[in-house]
Amino acid sequence: MPFLTAGYPDLETTAALLKDFEARGVRIVELGIPFSDPIADGPTIQTSYTDALSSGVTSEKIFDMVRSYRKSSNPQSAIRNPQLALVAMVSYSIVFKHGVESYLAEAAGAGFDGIIIPDLPLEEAADLEPLASSAGLANVMLIAPTTPPERRLEIARHSRGFIYYISIAGITGERVRLPEQSIRTVAELRTHTDTPVCIGFGVSNAETVAHVCEVADGAIVGSAIIHRITDAKDAPRDELVGKVGEFIGELLSPLK
Amino acid sequence: MSENEKSGYFGPYGGQFVPETLMSALAQLQREYRAAMADETFIAEFDRCLREIAGRPSEMYFARRLTEQLGGAKIYLKREDMNHTGAHKINNTLGQALLTLRMGKKRVIAETGAGQHGVATATAAAVFGLDCEVYMGTEDIRRQALNVFRMELLGARVIPVTTGQRTLKDACNEAMRDWMGSVEHTHYILGSVVGPAPFPEMVREFQCCIGRESREQMLKIESRLPDTIVACIGGGSNAAGIFVPMIDDETVEMIGVEAGGRSMGLGDHAASLVAGQPGVLHGARSYVLQDADGQTAQVHSVSAGLDYPGVGPEHAYWKDTGRVRYTTCSDDDALDAVVALSRAEGIIPALESAHAVAEAMKIAPKMKPEQILLINLSGRGDKDCNEIADILERRKK
Ligand SMILES: Cc1ncc(COP(=O)(O)O)c(C=O)c1O
Numbered sequence: 001m002p003f004l005t006a007g008y009p010d011l012e013t014t015a016a017l018l019k020d021f022e023a024r025g026v027r028i029v030e031l032g033i034p035f036s037d038p039i040a041d042g043p044t045i046q047t048s049y050t051d052a053l054s055s056g057v058t059s060e061k062i063f064d065m066v067r068s069y070r071k072s073s074n075p076q077s078a079i080r081n082p083q084l085a086l087v088a089m090v091s092y093s094i095v096f097k098h099g100v101e102s103y104l105a106e107a108a109g110a111g112f113d114g115i116i117i118p119d120l121p122l123e124e125a126a127d128l129e130p131l132a133s134s135a136g137l138a139n140v141m142l143i144a145p146t147t148p149p150e151r152r153l154e155i156a157r158h159s160r161g162f163i164y165y166i167s168i169a170g171i172t173g174e175r176v177r178l179p180e181q182s183i184r185t186v187a188e189l190r191t192h193t194d195t196p197v198c199i200g201f202g203v204s205n206a207e208t209v210a211h212v213c214e215v216a217d218g219a220i221v222g223s224a225i226i227h228r229i230t231d232a233k234d235a236p237r238d239e240l241v242g243k244v245g246e247f248i249g250e251l252l253s254p255l256k
Numbered sequence: 257m258s259e260n261e262k263s264g265y266f267g268p269y270g271g272q273f274v275p276e277t278l279m280s281a282l283a284q285l286q287r288e289y290r291a292a293m294a295d296e297t298f299i300a301e302f303d304r305c306l307r308e309i310a311g312r313p314s315e316m317y318f319a320r321r322l323t324e325q326l327g328g329a330k331i332y333l334k335r336e337d338m339n340h341t342g343a344h345k346i347n348n349t350l351g352q353a354l355l356t357l358r359m360g361k362k363r364v365i366a367e368t369g370a371g372q373h374g375v376a377t378a379t380a381a382a383v384f385g386l387d388c389e390v391y392m393g394t395e396d397i398r399r400q401a402l403n404v405f406r407m408e409l410l411g412a413r414v415i416p417v418t419t420g421q422r423t424l425k426d427a428c429n430e431a432m433r434d435w436m437g438s439v440e441h442t443h444y445i446l447g448s449v450v451g452p453a454p455f456p457e458m459v460r461e462f463q464c465c466i467g468r469e470s471r472e473q474m475l476k477i478e479s480r481l482p483d484t485i486v487a488c489i490g491g492g493s494n495a496a497g498i499f500v501p502m503i504d505d506e507t508v509e510m511i512g513v514e515a516g517g518r519s520m521g522l523g524d525h526a527a528s529l530v531a532g533q534p535g536v537l538h539g540a541r542s543y544v545l546q547d548a549d550g551q552t553a554q555v556h557s558v559s560a561g562l563d564y565p566g567v568g569p570e571h572a573y574w575k576d577t578g579r580v581r582y583t584t585c586s587d588d589d590a591l592d593a594v595v596a597l598s599r600a601e602g603i604i605p606a607l608e609s610a611h612a613v614a615e616a617m618k619i620a621p622k623m624k625p626e627q628i629l630l631i632n633l634s635g636r637g638d639k640d641c642n643e644i645a646d647i648l649e650r651r652k653k
Contacts, residue, residue, distance in 0.1 A: 036420065036551040037537070039432040040275045046419065058549040092273050093536040097550030119273045119539070144277035146439060155276070169277050170437030 001198060002248055003030040003089070003222035005048040007057030009233050009240075011065040016237060018069055020245040022084040024252060028162075030116065030220060031066070033059055033090040040118050042173030044223040048230065059094060059103070063110035070111035087114035087140060087161070092124075100128055104135040114138035114161040122155055129158065138162075143189070145169045145182055152185075153192055162196040162217065165189070167203065174223050175202030178212065187215040210254035221251055264453020267576060269569035272452040274432075274539040281439040286454045288359050293461065298354065305350040306465055309383060311340045312347075314466075316473035319631075322600040322617075329623035331616060332482065333603070333633045334470050334498060343606065343635030344466060344494045345376035349445055351462035353380035356443040363387040363442040367431040369396055369424030369490070370561030370608060371403025372635055373447030378412035380445075388412040391430040393422035396560045399643050421554055424490075424564045428538055448491025449568030452539030456568050463497025470630065471501050478628060484509040484619070487632035488611040489529070489582070490561045492568035494634035503579065511619075512571060513611045515557035516584030522547075526555040528567040529575050529582040537566040543575065558587035558647070559607035559640075585611040593617060594637060594644060606635035607644070 002021055006014050014031070021029055034049040034057055041049070066086060073084075088107055095103045095117060107115060115137050120128065125139065132139040138161030143152050146169050156163050167182045168175065178199075186197055199212045200220030212219040228247050232240040264270050264286075272282055292298040306312040315335040323331045336344040349366075356364055364386050368374030374390040381388035390407055394416045397404050407414050420426035428451075435444040449456040449463075474481055481502060487495035489512040502508045517525035525531065528543045535544030537552060545553040545565040557563040574580040585593075590607055593614035598604045605613055609632070616631045623629060637644070 037425065037429050039429050039538075040277070040436065042433070050419070053551060060549070091536075091550075093544075093546070093552075094550035096534075096536045096541070097546055097548075118275050119536075121272060121274065121276050121279050124271055124273055142276045144275070144279075146277050146280045148280060151279075166275075166277060168437075169439060171433050 001028045001030060001218045001220045002026060002225050003032060003220055005032045005034060005045060005052055005226060006062040006065070007034060007052035007055065008048040008226070008229060009051065010055065011057065011061060013237050013240060015065055015069045016241045017244060018084065019073065020241050021248055022073065024245065024248055026084065026248065026252070028085040028087060028218070030087045030089050031062070033062060033088055033094060035091040035094060037093070038091065040171055042171040042223060044226050044230070045172050048226045059098065063106055066110040066112060085113040086111060087116055088112050089116045089118065092117050092120045101131050104131050104137055108135040108137045112137060114140050116140045116142070116164060118142060122151070122158060125158065133160070140164050142166055145179065145185070152189060156189060156193040156195060159195055162198050163189070163193065164220070165197055165199045165216065166201045167199050168201050170201070172201055172222050174204035174227070178202055178208060183212070183215055190215065206250050206254050209251050213255060264457070266456070266570045266573035269540070269542050269572040270453055270456060271541050272539060273536050273541065274452045275436060277436050278439060278452070281435070282452055282454070284359065285355070288355055289454050289458050292355060292358060298358070302351055302354055305354065306347060309340060309350060310346045311338065312465060313469045314338050316470060316477060319601050322597065325600055326617060326620040328620040328625065329483065329627040329629040330625070331620055332628060332630045334466060334630060336466060336494065336632065336634045337603065337605065337609065337636035341372070341376045341379050342638060343372040343376065344463060344497060345373040345447060346379065347465055347497070348447065348459050348462040348493060349373070349376040349380040352443065352445040353384050353386065356386060357384060359443060361441055361443045363438070364445050365431050365434050365438070365442055366390045366445045366447060367424065367427035368392050368447065369427065369563055370559065370606065371396065371400035371407065371639060372561060372606070374412070374414070375403050375406045375410070377445050378407040378410035381412060382410050389415055389434070391415050391417050391427040391434070393417045393424065393426050395422040396424065396427070399560050400639055401642065403639050423560065425552065432538070448493040449496045449570060450491040450538055450540060450566055456540065456570055459493050460496040460500060460570065463493050464500050466494065466497040466632065467499060467501030470498055474628070474630070481505055481508050482628040482630035483507070483623070484511060485630045485632065486511045486513060486612045486616045488562060488608050488634060489514045489567060489571065490564055490608060491566070492571045494632050496568060496570060498632040499580065510580040511615060512580050512582045513615045514582060514584050515559060515562035515611060516586040517556040517558070518587060520584070523554040524556050525584065526557045526563050526565065527584045528565060529571060530584050534572070540569045542569040542572040543567055558590060559611065561606070561608040562611065583615060585614040589614040591644065591647060603633070604637035605633055606637050607640045609634045
């Protein structure tokens, strides 16, 4: 499951990348809504957020982009039957400022299927859960390596769509290897829940994707993709999309 | 006092809006903090530290010449500037360092703006033999060079932060990022009554020695409580510390002074309560300076310790309930207050504290001579001398 910073380097490129990913058979994309103070993110994603914000990207513009993407990828019918599920990764600071109910409604209306609010832990999520489900958005919740066992199960019960397992105690960024303990925890977690479990943070190449997918239902790759976008930022859009798409192809290869 | 303290809320403000990775550390902190506050040995050890290390109690000083010059209320200064390390920040860092030992952690991290909290953390770390790293924006490293040197001399490592506006908020982000990866063995000594629960309540409790002493000293000297208390507000810890022990005394009027900066246009000040709206920043719901999309706004203040787009959730609650009145003081008025207090009383205040002094100078003449106005002089101005000299020089031109 690729992660993209929405609007990095610009919204047209994000839409082109979505189209490329969808054609390659990617089933879910996590779209990061840029935030000025993303405390769970390492320098790669943080810099992409700052860059997108400085070119004027807002939630509203991202929703517009998603709406037109959904229309163009499904022109014949008004019925939403997308191949590609879109999940917004967004700070609660932004959601709260817009108004929780209206933010969720707008996200769903634009064509998002789920939402991940990384700074909204279980205790604070109680009010949002019913609003998300009535808006038709899956509220994906996160489990960390520091989460105690009973709490993991509690979060698993509340998470919708899938469960996001954070592989390392720390921030996003490419890592050479993931802790074996996390792999074991996910394997154990899967015996307690039917909700799919995806592993993110630190997954950075086809090898780790393969490793993670031995126990998990999916792997989330963020910084490794953003860093490739950054490398190709000044190239023409087609070339950037080609390069990043190729990398996605590599990541997908062990799953075929 | 405030509602719902157990769940970490003050009315609708507060909470724990942080990544799941930090939740178990916050739960541990909450447990240890509650246990410590109920433990007589801990309280006695904390009191000893406040006495022997911070040098408490701090003086309650009658500002005779300033009172005469202004010709109104009797002005008293609570001399937090006389504490070891030069500000109120040491009260909190001693308390949290003791908790760090209790939790068996060996390393502390901190964010700092003015550098006072960084110095106070580095000092507590040196006293207790803890490893210490302090995050500081490069803009603040420039304006508070003396404090950077002090931290290093005390054995701490100062980590420059180059993201955002390179000031306090950005240092706070980096400290939280560090903590995400180090929670198992590191305690994050947050420097004000901000952040996720239990920090706002805990930091306030560690700062309440200011208000408890003030109450006692006032009753002893004047046989009554002050009519008005004025304190500056960055995150709001020196203010909460002096307010809370008298918050139930309804006759005591309380005023919090935020940084009015260059102007009241967004980006030119740091007045979250006066000009902001409810929002979420650094783990708590409170008043925040944000744009319409929810992005944190740029802020400005001549004083690095007030240059922050958020404020403690309990202040948000007091604003809404009307218990505390919040106002602003401009950069220029704060500078004038530095000069005025230096010449009238021989006390060079920190630029932060000068915001409270300026407000007091504004209202004292309108008060009656038998009334008492208490200023929380949160810190001394040594750290600001280079910055003040530069600005006064520019003013001349
Ligand atoms: C002397 C002094 N006063 C006040 C403050 C502002 O913090 P708070 O509002 O938490 O007291 C600072 C912060 O650095 C400070 O150094």
